[in-house]
Amino acid sequence: MTAVTHPENIPVTASESLVFEKRNGAASLDATLRSLVEIPAALLVLVEVGVLLAGVVARYVFHQPLVWSDELASILFLWLAMLGAVVAFQRGEHMRMTAVIGMVPPPARAFLDVVAIAAALAFLLVVVEPAFEFASEESFITTPALEIPNVWRAAALPVGMGLMILTALLRLAEVGSRRLVLGALGLVAALVAVMVLLQPVLQDLGNLNLLVFFVGVVAAAVFAGVPIAFAFGLATVGYIALTTDTPMLVVVGRMDEGMSHLILLSVPLFVFLGQLIEMTGMAKAMVAFLASLLGHVRGGLSYVLVGAMYLVSGISGSKAADMAAVAPVLFPEMRSRGAKPGDLVALLSATGAQTETIPPSLVLITIGAVTGVSIAALFTGGMLPGVVLGATLCAVVWYRYRGEDLSHVRRASWGEIGRAFVISVPAIALPFLIRAAVVEGVATATEVSTIGIVYAVLAGLLIYRRFDWRRLGPMLIDTAALSGAILLIIGAATGMAWALTQSGFSADLASAMADLPGGAPAFMAISIVAFIILGSVLEGIPAIVLFGPLLFPIARQVGIHEVHYAMVVVLAMGVGLFAPPFGVGYYAACAISRIHPDEGMRPIMGYILALIVGLVVVAAVPWISLGFLG
Template structure:
């Protein structure tokens, strides 16, 4: 998963991770400062816990609890910062094709929908916080309500920001018309509620599928698409109190495993700011740059290694492309081919630890993160080989005129410079895979290591840039975690309908057994990867699909590798895949030009995926 901001393409608005953050409004400056302090506090507490446990053999019992409190507040303040900066992930494919006046109205209607969702749910968030005040935490002995109050505060801040946006950018007539339409829809649904309650599973299609898809087409951020669809489903087809939805959002955002998400996001920012990734690229170029397809190998190898530091596809691409594309152009590589290799290489690298998608999958599906990290490394190697073979075939006519092998002295020089950066991904993988530390503990150690090494050996980071990185991390983490929270609420609503049991029965009786189920899973997750990106698809479907896979005798790790790879391929597949457009933006190449070139590389990934699905050994050999 990507971890911070690139400007939107014409088709998509995505969280930016490029090199400039979108500045927030003056009103949000105090909130940004609080979020930055919370992030520092989380890292400090986690590091203190690690040092106390491993060096003094004296665990600090309150660290996890205090970190959990700070984490939820960081996440909810981050959602407000992301809203202020327009960094919540959303699909704008259909909006971009509308006439300007119609687009303005649809944009306003989408904001009104978001505001309505927050207005309806905010009292229940307050009710949830008040109810949790009666429960006392075990370690700190304080009311749990202090922690969950963050949900109500974050919703209130987002609502205020949406109202300000409507006041500043929307026409009054559009606001009034949008409000009238929303009220009319709610009135009709309320009137039809008795009938809807008798429709059973059809409500899943009407609300959880149709409602979410309609909101997505209107350009509503993905997190709100899930939230609005679930809210409508619960309000008009069940008698479930809406405070339960708030509790499910809390549960989806609050797993201790997810504490590593903002820390790895920050690690990606440090990687960009210090140039550690570029040092790795330069080292690989000195080794392989003189052979045919050498720069393609360097690009793929750099993505493979750099992803182990940043855990972010966008950060990977933004680090590798500027360092390699000029030389690749000089050697005759077409820009469209370079973008195709960049996009599919980033898809290949997303199973390389510390993949945020793998961390989230381990959290929601109850799968060992250490095992996922070990298997993910092997799976990425399979895909890397598939892409490298195709790259070598494509480079058979590459011009090598004037290309010389780097001298031993040059290789040694860049190797010494890259060594501290090269060590980091292996520290992360080995520590988690061996069980020496959790993903959360490793993430904090990696941040400290990267920060110190970056300051000492790679030119340092200015205080202003450090603060900017902290705020960027809070915004991106909030955007990610809100998606996880609302997707968890929708997944819970799905399971309450009994849909999971019906799907399990249907899947269990498929002709062809487990492999047919694998093929259907591949198609489903590729499609969802195109539309939703990886994390929401994981949270939505993992609770449903994993029990079916287990019932069919499929190993959890094997199934995890198949669906994560399928989602990554979908993410990079045009014409909808979000990652494809990010790659085009990073490489400054027209999507229309790159779209033709990418299909052979997508084909290579699909062949690799089918091999991974058919042969469990690839996923399980090193466990």
């Protein structure tokens, strides 16, 4: 064969040169596609801020509400979620667990990396046609305010999925080894074929299929390094296609429902706000003050993280948004002081579970809505359980950092603390401004982040005199990618929750729990275990909608106060939500922190144990939940 010269002047064969040219061509197309998606995704973040802010100003300042603002924000939000998911896919930023594949030899690891792309491609190919069908059916629905066909919103699903399919194909084309690509595609195709051939057997298994798909398939995919969203999606479409007669169109509809809650729009906006806080110097000023107070204490900023999550929890109505508001402020300084990334994301996840009952909590509101329990009573009862779990987390922080070397850290004088406080006042005022805007009715939980964004921009420009316009574009793209990765997980998890509902599993579980011997203590113990497991796959609101109407009457029947039971159930679901390897919240925390999930696996175990201890205390002492009810 004729030899040619590689760009690095290494002689290669003509066939190898052709492969190299194909890879170069695929990489060039990939880069072009990436630019075409990143620009509109970044612009959508800005437009969403403008639309929501316009709604706040029109309603509160001019007393002329824009009836179309929420509707337009909702339409654009699905496009932001899907294009953000595409950007995350292009950048390889969808959350995946590689703890297992990290232990295998490099050749096997490379193969599993290609399998992850092939598995994601398989899921997308299955749902893209139903997504087109779903969008076409939405064309018959007219939006109430703008009076336009709802296809303008729903089209985001097939377009996003189509772009991810194209990205996956380009990524496979960029892989240097054809053998790797064919092997990965062959393995995924073979597994799909085996499951299809086993369909008659699976249809006879009944609810055992829940173990096959939602435990077996999910676990195998997650441990093989398939991104979490696609692992959930594969399990759901496999279960629906092979064991039921339900059309795949319904799965797409449930994904749309999960990703389209307007309250979730606070996720990208708070992510962007967190980046602004860091870029404008507000974070530096705030952390400098906090460090002057607790910097000389071992593990001091970890205590600050626990307290900060307690204070901001519930502002946005989204736990992911709460974490996005806190992590960018504290993590850089904590890293500079020697904190390990794994411990940072582990504590952030644990505080997410700790603060699940802090009002205003969407889960508590949902409980009140579906069970008839007083929401005011739930809000009152939710404060102290979070303190108890926070205390258990602080005990772990004390133990882990008891030997921290602070010889290089000088205790600040009162004068230095005072100066740091004055400088930090505009930054410290931000969380109070956000909470006041919600409490006073100036803005909704979704809109309030826009007030924070405007405040941060003005503080950066006028007070701290620090605003790098060149960073604005990359920040917007990062916001879109991070939000898309989180929202696709939520959409896939919502589809999985719906599949569990249709199986009748929820009713069977409630019946079994009602028949338990041992009365209230046994029912409470089983509830804790059940809701930890449910929280890891369903998240709070879907689980409450499924099981609240069934289990709360049983709790009343065995003598457990509803508010007390609600606190225990919500905290148990929080532990499940933020506990790896299945907890969606843990991967959201990793995405927000930009820390690999593997790094937090070991450190989080101590915090999860502390949360369980606190949960048991809350369950055993009803006064913690009921003491302030009067």
